[in-house]
Each structure stands twice: as C-alpha cells, then as structure tokens.
Amino acid sequence: MKFSRTSQRRVILSELRKLKSHPTADDLYTIVREKLPQISLGTVYRNLDQMAAAGIIQKLELSGRQKRFDGNVEKHYHMRCPHCGAVKDVENERLADVENILSDVLDELGADSFWIEFTGHCKDCNKAEAGLV
Amino acid sequence: MKFSRTSQRRVILSELRKLKSHPTADDLYTIVREKLPQISLGTVYRNLDQMAAAGIIQKLELSGRQKRFDGNVEKHYHMRCPHCGAVKDVENERLADVENILSDVLDELGADSFWIEFTGHCKDCNKAEAGLV
DNA sequence: CCGTTTTTAGTAATGATTACTATTTTTAAA
DNA sequence: TTTAAAAATAGTAATCATTACTAAAAACGG
Ligand SMILES: [Mn+2]
Ligand SMILES: [Mn+2]
Ligand SMILES: [Zn+2]
Ligand SMILES: [Zn+2]
Numbered sequence: 001m002k003f004s005r006t007s008q009r010r011v012i013l014s015e016l017r018k019l020k021s022h023p024t025a026d027d028l029y030t031i032v033r034e035k036l037p038q039i040s041l042g043t044v045y046r047n048l049d050q051m052a053a054a055g056i057i058q059k060l061e062l063s064g065r066q067k068r069f070d071g072n073v074e075k076h077y078h079m080r081c082p083h084c085g086a087v088k089d090v091e092n093e094r095l096a097d098v099e100n101i102l103s104d105v106l107d108e109l110g111a112d113s114f115w116i117e118f119t120g121h122c123k124d125c126n127k128a129e130a131g132l133v
Numbered sequence: 134m135k136f137s138r139t140s141q142r143r144v145i146l147s148e149l150r151k152l153k154s155h156p157t158a159d160d161l162y163t164i165v166r167e168k169l170p171q172i173s174l175g176t177v178y179r180n181l182d183q184m185a186a187a188g189i190i191q192k193l194e195l196s197g198r199q200k201r202f203d204g205n206v207e208k209h210y211h212m213r214c215p216h217c218g219a220v221k222d223v224e225n226e227r228l229a230d231v232e233n234i235l236s237d238v239l240d241e242l243g244a245d246s247f248w249i250e251f252t253g254h255c256k257d258c259n260k261a262e263a264g265l266v
Numbered sequence: 267c268c269g270t271t272t273t274t275a276g277t278a279a280t281g282a283t284t285a286c287t288a289t290t291t292t293t294a295a296a
Numbered sequence: 297t298t299t300a301a302a303a304a305t306a307g308t309a310a311t312c313a314t315t316a317c318t319a320a321a322a323a324c325g326g
Contacts, residue, residue: 136272
C-alpha cells in the first residue's frame with residue numbers, strides 16, 4: 001500500500017521522464033536494462049501501473065495494441081502516425097476552446113471525462129511518402 | 134477481393150444491425166451461433182474486419198481491451214462506463230461546434246482525423262452506486 | 267457443369283499483459 | 297542496531313484477444 005524506494009522504480013521513472021517518445025512498457029524494459037540488467041519485464045509493468053495509478057505518470061490508452069506511458073502528467077493531446085506508430089504531443093491554441101465546450105458537454109451528459117486523440121503522418125513518414133528519403 | 138454472399142456474413146451483419154450495444158466479436162459469436170451453430174469465432178472476426186474495411190460497419194478502437202463493432206456508420210460518439218464497460222451512443226448539439234474547431238485544428242496540424250470518447254457511469258451503474266438496486 | 271476464387275471450420279500460434287511464488291529488500295518501530 | 301512486518305523483486309506460468317494456417321466446402325462467373 002505504501003511505496004518503497006527501490007532502484008528499479010527510480011530508474012524506470014527517470015528514464016521515462018527523459019523521453020518524449022511515449023514508450024511502451026517493453027521499450028522502457030529495453031532502456032532500463034542498460035542500467036539494471038537483472039530487472040524483469042513484470043517489474044516494469046507493475047511499476048508503471050502503480051505510478052500511473054498514483055498520478056506520477058500517465059498511462060495512454062490510445063487505440064492500437066500496446067499501451068504507452070508519458071512522464072508528462074499535464075493534460076495534453078497526442079497524434080499517432082498510422083504508418084510507423086509514433087506518438088507525438090500536439091499543441092494548438094484552439095484546443096482550449098474544445099476543452100471548454102467539452103467541459104459543458106460533460107455536465108450535460110453526466111459524464112466524467114473525455115479523451116481526444118489525433119491520427120496523422122509524422123514528419124518522417126511524410127518525407128518517406130513523398131519519396132524524399 | 135470480391136465479396137461472396139455467405140449466410141455467415143449475412144447473419145453477422147443483420148445481428149449487428151439489430152444491436153445498439155456495440156458488441157465485441159465474441160458477443161456476436163454467441164449471438165450468431167443461435168442461428169448458425171457451426172460458425173467459428175475466426176469467421177466472425179474475419180467478416181467483421183472485412184466489413185469494417187469496406188465501410189459497411191464501424192470498428193470502434195476505444196480504450197479497453199476488446200474492440201467493439203457498430204452497425205451505425207454515421208459519425209457519432211461514445212461513452213464508456215468505467216464500472217460495467219457498457220458503451221453507449223452520445224448525442225449533444227455542442228459536439229457540432231467541437232467538430233468544426235477540430236476540423237480546423239486538423240488542417241493546422243497536418244493531421245488526418247480525430248477521435249473523441251467519453252467516460253461516465255451508465256444509468257444502471259449510477260443507480261447501483263446510489264444503492265437503489 | 268466446371269475451373270477459379272473466396273470462404274469456411276477448426277485449430278495452432280502470437281503478442282501484450284497479468285498472475286503466481288519463493289526469495290530479497292525496504293521500512294519503521296523497538 | 298535488531299527485528300518483524302510489509303512491499304517489491306526476478307523468473308516463470310497463465311490468460312486473453314486476436315491473427316494465422318490449412319484442408320475442405322461453397323460461391324462465383326461463364
Ligand atoms: Mn505526451
Ligand atoms: Mn454507436
Ligand atoms: Zn510515422
Ligand atoms: Zn455501467
């Protein structure tokens with residue numbers, strides 16, 4: 001019930017916070033093993049889930065097969081590339097208006113929360129499709 | 134490449150169209166087996182995927198473990214109950230405004246599409262939590 | 267009909283995640 | 297510091313949803 005301070009949890013969190021790539025659990029497993037070669041995949045999953053439940057990190061349940069994790073717990077949005085699967089942060093002033101409207105919609109519906117996600121080709125995949133790479 | 138007319142496909146589609154519950158593939162498998170006891174789960178998955186690819190039905194890649202299917206191909210939104218997992222259609226006039234803004238946001242981001250989903254307790258689970266059931 | 271294409275049932279395989287368990291580590295109190 | 301309880305771990309097994317494979321059957325188009 002209470003968090004212990006373990007090297008596993010510390011390294012998982014610090015590696016996640018270094019990344020802007022929204023890694024999956026096994027992406028992190030690969031990265032963390034360079035510091036802690038003995039760590040098990042189950043430990044990575046367990047710690048990520050615990051930290052997400054505690055609000056220390058975010059678990060992104062985007063469409064697609066694997067869940068992704070985000071060290072940035074502020075409310076923000078993501079775009080997934082349908083070609084390579086990359087997930088990028090999205091910024092746009094108008095999203096504040098969307099949030100305001102949806103906040104009213106939540107009240108009217110008696111709903112608790114909303115989720116928005118975008119799909120679109122990332123820079124690299126755009127270049128590739130244009131034959132530039 | 135071309136669709137053959139099979140009883141399996143016909144029954145899957147007609148049963149899906151009767152439902153407003155956004156069933157999973159195995160929900161439909163259970164239902165369809167009453168008409169076609171020999172059908173296999175793989176056939177249900179394959180036909181649902183094919184029909185979704187052809188735009189005859191919708192595949193909902195909501196967060197959560199299983200994919201769900203919708204006989205209604207019009208653009209509309211859904212709310213998932215975090216307690217029982219039920220998925221219901223959502224209607225609200227203000228969503229048109231959200232769509233308009235997001236359509237501009239798509240252009241500005243160079244994105245292709247957006248997805249919105251809501252979370253909120255359904256009627257039954259609200260009653261249950263209020264101790265009325 | 268008849269050769270070709272598509273689909274099927276049944277089963278095996280896959281991939282992501284979760285569960286189990288004996289052992290180790292951490293914690294907090296004595 | 298010692299120590300008993302609580303939490304976490306590595307390693308492994310199990311689960312769940314989905315996809316892949318395959319030989320046989322059905323649908324198609326002429
Ligand atoms: Mn992010
Ligand atoms: Mn619907
Ligand atoms: Zn890409
Ligand atoms: Zn409910």
